[in-house]
Amino acid sequence: MKFFVDSTKIAIHLERSKDFTRAFNAYQKALSLTQNKTTIIKIRSKQAWCLHQVGNPLETEKIYQDLLDEFPDNPWGSILYAKYLIKTRRWKAAKALLSLASKxxxxxxxxxxxxxxxxxxxxxxxxxxxxxxxxxxxVSLTKGRGIMRKDIWAELGSLFFQRGDYNSSISALKKSLLMDNESSFLHYDILGICYLLVGDHENSIHFIDKYIHYNGEIDTEILKIKARAHARAGVHHLATASLLQAYALEDRLNLDAEDMIDLAPLKQLGFLDTLENLEIEE
Known part of the structure; x- marks a missing residue:
């Protein structure tokens, strides 16, 4: 086992040093020291990349095709070939391969x-x-890169957020939160924004406060969201406090048209006129 580990370390070092021919040979030595199918696939994929780097893409393709033929019951041939296709910007081919492999x-x-x-x-x-x-x-999923179901729900919530489907984002992120430790959950800010955009200012404030508590850092954008939520709730002194905090971070403040929909009452009260470096985008 020690000889295999040492050989692999040498090969990886040579590859990182861009000495691809010697790396290929070092990986070949490592291959002779293992019988594990997944390990063999991963090492041969490394060799394929070395061949690509020295200008031999045809041999690279041959290695991947051989892996698919020799190990039809192991998903790693498809996974690593797809990653190679992605790396070489052949996205349609990668998509087709991944679709087939998932079946x-x-x-x-x-x-x-x-x-x-x-x-x-x-x-x-x-x-x-x-x-x-x-x-x-x-029903069951193999582990991938230390990622669990909670992480899939979180990624799903992020995608829903990008698409503008805020209710679905909330649902997915809260499922992730239920599976996670409260202190290690990374998406309180998105939950706070989503709740604001669906008209629930109380939950928006709750999750923004969670974000600030666990993140340990605050930024202008998150404070503007908190100010908007307080303004919607009619608690204007807390809205102004959040905006003053945001202003103090950069000694200036930018507000856009969407911000002003919620912060209009503060303008009517004359608060915004007290900020020297304020820019309101139409």
């Missing part, structure tokens, strides 16, 4: 995550959402 390996989380990430990068968020829904519909 053969419906419980493999890594396939779903790679597929959803690709679709997100292709600005096909609706399709990415459907892929993640399919993953969540599986």
């Amino acid at each position: 053969h390996f419906p419980d493999n989380l890594e396939l779903y995550l790679t597929h959803a990430s690709l679709l997100k990068d292709m600005e096909r968020s609706n399709e990415a959402i459907e892929i993640l829904k399919k993953a969540l519909a599986q």
Whole structure:
């Protein structure tokens, strides 16, 4: 085992040093020291990348095709080939491969995550959402990169938010929160924004406060959201306090037309006129 680990470390070092020919040979030595199928696939994928880097893409393709043929019952051949296709900007081919592989390996989380990430990068968020829904519909899922179901729900919530489907985003993120530790949940800010945009200022304030408490840092945008929520609730002194805090961070403040829909009462009260470096975008 020690010889295998040492050989692999040497190969990785050579690859990172861009000495791809020697890295290829070092990976070949490591191959002779393992019988694990997944490990073999991963090492041969590394060799394929070395060949690509020295200008031999045909041999690279041959290695990946051989992996698919030799290990039809192992998803890693498809996963790593798809990642190679993505890296070389052949997105349609990667998408087709991942779609096919997901049918053969419906419980493999890594396939779903790679597929959803690709679709997100292709600005096909609706399709990415459907892929993640399919993953969540599986009774059992293999672990992928330390990612669990809570992380899939969180990514789904983020995609719904990007699409402007705020109620669905709230639903997905709250499911993620139920599966997570309160202190390690990373999306309180999105929940706060979503609740504001669906007209629930109380929950908006609640989750913005959670974000500030656990994140330890505040920024102008999150304070503007909090100010808008307080303004909607009619608690103008708290809205002005949040805006003053935002103003103090950069000694200036920018508000857009959407902000002003909620903050109009503060303008009527004359508060905004007291801020010297204030810019209101029409």
